[in-house]
Amino acid sequence: MQHFEEMKKFLLKIGLFLCFLLIIDQTVGAYFDSIPKKIHKGGVGRENYISNELKDSILILGSSRAWEHYDAQMIMDSLGFTCYNCAEGGRGIINHYARLKMVMERYKPQLIIYEVTPFLDMLMGESNSRCLFGLKPFYDRKGIDSIFWDIDPYEKYKMMSNLYRGNSKFLRNLFVYLTDRDTSIGVRGFSPKRCMFDSLKTQKGIDRMYDCNYDYNYDEVRMKYLSLFIEKANNTNLLLVVSPLWYGQDSKVLEPVKEICRMKNVRLFDYSNDKRFVHNNELFADGLHLNLKGAEEFTRMLIKDLRNLKGKHGKFLFK
Amino acid sequence: MIYNSFNFLILFPLLFMGYYVIPVRFQKARNLFLLAVSYGLYLNWKPVYALILLLVTAVTYCVAILLERTERRKLIIWVGGAISVLPLLFFKYFNFINETVYGLLSSVGLRYELQGLNWAIPVGISFYTFQALGYLMDVYYKRIDAEKDFLTYTLFVSFFPSIMAGPINKSSLVIPQLKAIRLYFDYEKAVEGLKFILWGMFMKVVVADRAAIYVDTIFPNYGSYSGLTCFVASLHYTIQIYADFAGYSLMALGVGKTLGFELTENFRRPYFAVSVTDFWRRWHISLSIWLRDYVYIPLGGSRCHKILNYWNIFITFLISGIWHGANWTFIAWGILHGMAQIIEKMLGLQKCEGGAVMKTIRILVTFMIINIAWIFFRMPSITDALSMIGCVFDFNQPVSLFLDYKQNLPYTLIGFALLLAKDFRDEFYPQRLKLMNSEKTVVRWATYLFLMTTILLTGVFGDDQFIYAAF
Numbered sequence: 001m002q003h004f005e006e007m008k009k010f011l012l013k014i015g016l017f018l019c020f021l022l023i024i025d026q027t028v029g030a031y032f033d034s035i036p037k038k039i040h041k042g043g044v045g046r047e048n049y050i051s052n053e054l055k056d057s058i059l060i061l062g063s064s065r066a067w068e069h070y071d072a073q074m075i076m077d078s079l080g081f082t083c084y085n086c087a088e089g090g091r092g093i094i095n096h097y098a099r100l101k102m103v104m105e106r107y108k109p110q111l112i113i114y115e116v117t118p119f120l121d122m123l124m125g126e127s128n129s130r131c132l133f134g135l136k137p138f139y140d141r142k143g144i145d146s147i148f149w150d151i152d153p154y155e156k157y158k159m160m161s162n163l164y165r166g167n168s169k170f171l172r173n174l175f176v177y178l179t180d181r182d183t184s185i186g187v188r189g190f191s192p193k194r195c196m197f198d199s200l201k202t203q204k205g206i207d208r209m210y211d212c213n214y215d216y217n218y219d220e221v222r223m224k225y226l227s228l229f230i231e232k233a234n235n236t237n238l239l240l241v242v243s244p245l246w247y248g249q250d251s252k253v254l255e256p257v258k259e260i261c262r263m264k265n266v267r268l269f270d271y272s273n274d275k276r277f278v279h280n281n282e283l284f285a286d287g288l289h290l291n292l293k294g295a296e297e298f299t300r301m302l303i304k305d306l307r308n309l310k311g312k313h314g315k316f317l318f319k
Numbered sequence: 320m321i322y323n324s325f326n327f328l329i330l331f332p333l334l335f336m337g338y339y340v341i342p343v344r345f346q347k348a349r350n351l352f353l354l355a356v357s358y359g360l361y362l363n364w365k366p367v368y369a370l371i372l373l374l375v376t377a378v379t380y381c382v383a384i385l386l387e388r389t390e391r392r393k394l395i396i397w398v399g400g401a402i403s404v405l406p407l408l409f410f411k412y413f414n415f416i417n418e419t420v421y422g423l424l425s426s427v428g429l430r431y432e433l434q435g436l437n438w439a440i441p442v443g444i445s446f447y448t449f450q451a452l453g454y455l456m457d458v459y460y461k462r463i464d465a466e467k468d469f470l471t472y473t474l475f476v477s478f479f480p481s482i483m484a485g486p487i488n489k490s491s492l493v494i495p496q497l498k499a500i501r502l503y504f505d506y507e508k509a510v511e512g513l514k515f516i517l518w519g520m521f522m523k524v525v526v527a528d529r530a531a532i533y534v535d536t537i538f539p540n541y542g543s544y545s546g547l548t549c550f551v552a553s554l555h556y557t558i559q560i561y562a563d564f565a566g567y568s569l570m571a572l573g574v575g576k577t578l579g580f581e582l583t584e585n586f587r588r589p590y591f592a593v594s595v596t597d598f599w600r601r602w603h604i605s606l607s608i609w610l611r612d613y614v615y616i617p618l619g620g621s622r623c624h625k626i627l628n629y630w631n632i633f634i635t636f637l638i639s640g641i642w643h644g645a646n647w648t649f650i651a652w653g654i655l656h657g658m659a660q661i662i663e664k665m666l667g668l669q670k671c672e673g674g675a676v677m678k679t680i681r682i683l684v685t686f687m688i689i690n691i692a693w694i695f696f697r698m699p700s701i702t703d704a705l706s707m708i709g710c711v712f713d714f715n716q717p718v719s720l721f722l723d724y725k726q727n728l729p730y731t732l733i734g735f736a737l738l739l740a741k742d743f744r745d746e747f748y749p750q751r752l753k754l755m756n757s758e759k760t761v762v763r764w765a766t767y768l769f770l771m772t773t774i775l776l777t778g779v780f781g782d783d784q785f786i787y788a789a790f
Binding site: 163 | 509727767777780
């Protein structure tokens with residue numbers, strides 16, 4: 001009998017512990033969860049701006065190669081249309097699809113430019129959970145939660161916790177919110193690499209590049225989200241781009257996306273093997289990223305081609 | 320069972336309730352329930368490998384009984400032991416042996432290659448094989464009687480809290496608990512168990528998995544980073560492997576305790592060791608005891624000529640290295656530890672008789688030796704390990720340090736600081752500043768809630784965390 005009483009006491013105490021935890025989750029957790037929404041500067045402020053306020057005509061999305069290669073101010077000045085660089089490093093197509101979804105809930109841009117990065121957007125590689133990074137503050141937005149569940153079904157339960165939503169971000173968010181110090185967003189979202197060519201890093205990365213003929217392993221989930229992205233963005237005008245690489249690139253890796261482009265009548269500009277750029281140390285910071293000079297050269301080149309780009313209606317977009 | 324998984328949060332309460340719903344007078348039914356759960360969880364990984372587990376269990380069970388009935392004990396123990404170890408050798412070491420032999424034959428111009436295996440290694444095979452072998456040898460040395468009840472013995476070998484990653488329990492510890500008339504519910508033990516699970520989860524999820532993010536960024540690309548960065552990464556790995564393994568062991572002990580069982584303590588603040596010899600009394604204690612009782616002492620231990628004693632230490636740690644993995648790096652790691660202990664023995668440095676300053680120096684020196692040795696453990700090849708160590712000690716390069724100070728570093732420091740504070744207190748001031756064991760309820764509960772909140776806010780729960788370094 002005594003042991004039954006002890007078991008009862010044990011279970012009651014666990015219940016009480018969970019109640020206290022729930023209170024902390026709903027108070028402390030809710031406070032940490034609310035902070036990102038109040039930040040208007042720096043990386044988090046930029047995310048909020050893109051998801052809640054942005055209304056630019058031309059949007060650039062993609063990985064760090066988009067972030068560091070596309071000078072949005074130059075595009076805006078040349079073409080006369082507002083332009084914002086919404087790219088974000090290391091995230092991949094699933095993340096960019098979510099961000100595009102949030103933008104297009106509010107308005108339809110004139111043109112969406114997406115920088116295709118095969119090893120983040122198409123090929124099998126690191127876990128797709130990485131793409132959820134930075135999306136937690138927007139979990140409650142329409143259609144974003146289903147992306148989480150698609151990648152990891154347990155996110156449905158984990159995201160019930162406010163403390164979990166602030167996981168690994170609360171310190172930085174608190175710091176930025178209280179000190180108002182983060183200014184790392186560049187001009188119109190463009191953040192170029194202002195450094196010299198790193199030959200050691202480039203040499204080390206050479207075996208990461210797919211410049212030989214072999215069968216590529218495509219990630220089903222990533223390809224699905226690439227198709228969804230193209231479908232969503234194709235409601236307006238969409239342009240897929242592969243900006244220059246120091247290494248050059250085996251064009252075979254892009255075959256699946258070329259096929260989608262053919263089916264959906266989407267343009268793909270592939271500059272990855274442009275002779276002016278390949279192995280040109282003056283224009284690159286490393287094997288994958290242009291430096292400031294390279295980004296300016298590339299943007300000028302892109303602008304020239306954009307002037308000849310026709311929209312869905314068959315007319316030139318920028319003439 | 321992976322204790323830091325979402326499944327554990329759902330499954331464990333169900334197991335707990337299922338076990339305690341069975342009245343205490345149905346002892347056998349309770350054991351049967353635990354056995355069904357143990358095998359059920361094992362089958363969930365890969366059903367066919369449960370047969371390997373059952374094979375090792377059946378062989379050691381039969382051999383133990385035979386040992387008590389036969390005169391030819393030495394022959395039986397050798398044959399029985401060899402059969403029990405065969406699955407471990409086959410699944411874990413076949414490819415390694417195959418590649419090594421092929422390499423040796425190739426070097427003398429003979430090219431004969433056997434097809435490698437593309438099979439996964441059965442989960443926990445190193446642990447349960449050693450656990451079963453340990454039992455067999457205890458019966459052989461007449462330390463215990465052979466267990467006649469097959470169900471009890473099967474449960475001992477497959478006991479789910481410790482099958483996946485230890486501890487390697489002694490049969491003399493666990494089997495009597497399985498056979499004894501247990502209390503319906505031991506409140507104190509269950510509470511202790513939950514504390515173990517909580518702290519173990521903290522170590523694993525907040526400290527180990529956080530450190531792993533940095534380690535997994537630097538180690539595979541060590542050539543792209545400075546020596547200082549490589550050194551800091553090695554420190555991260557040293558903490559990671561301790562927090563990971565010790566955290567997991569603690570959770571296993573905690574799960575056992577909540578069900579009323581005492582399992583073997585496996586870690587005792589190893590990085591406060593004053594020598595490598597002392598380290599092995601604090602690190603993976605269950606394996607150290609196993610190696611001492613079934614390898615070192617049967618070889619002669621220290622009750623022999625000095626040179627033979629050094630040889631016994633060398634062989635013991637060679638086996639330790641081999642047990643840890645099928646790669647020359649693990650063997651090198653084991654040999655390094657063996658050699659360090661031999662040198663300590665030669666110089667009489669196993670213990671530290673000096674004051675606080677000398678003790679601190681000895682702790683730091685031992686920590687550095689262990690830290691460098693872990694590089695072999697982590698790297699895929701000896702060449703890479705030596706190369707990284709060379710990088711660490713190359714003082715001609717510019718001093719630069721890569722740290723993700725905006726994102727990862729603050730949480731890493733929180734975890735490291737709390738772990739260091741607790742271990743320091745446990746080691747040097749065990750009676751002071753009791754938080755989880757405070758007499759005041761408010762202090763205890765505040766600590767539990769603080770830890771749980773910290774786990775939720777700073778723990779790593781999936782693959783969504785990474786350092787934006789390469790891209």
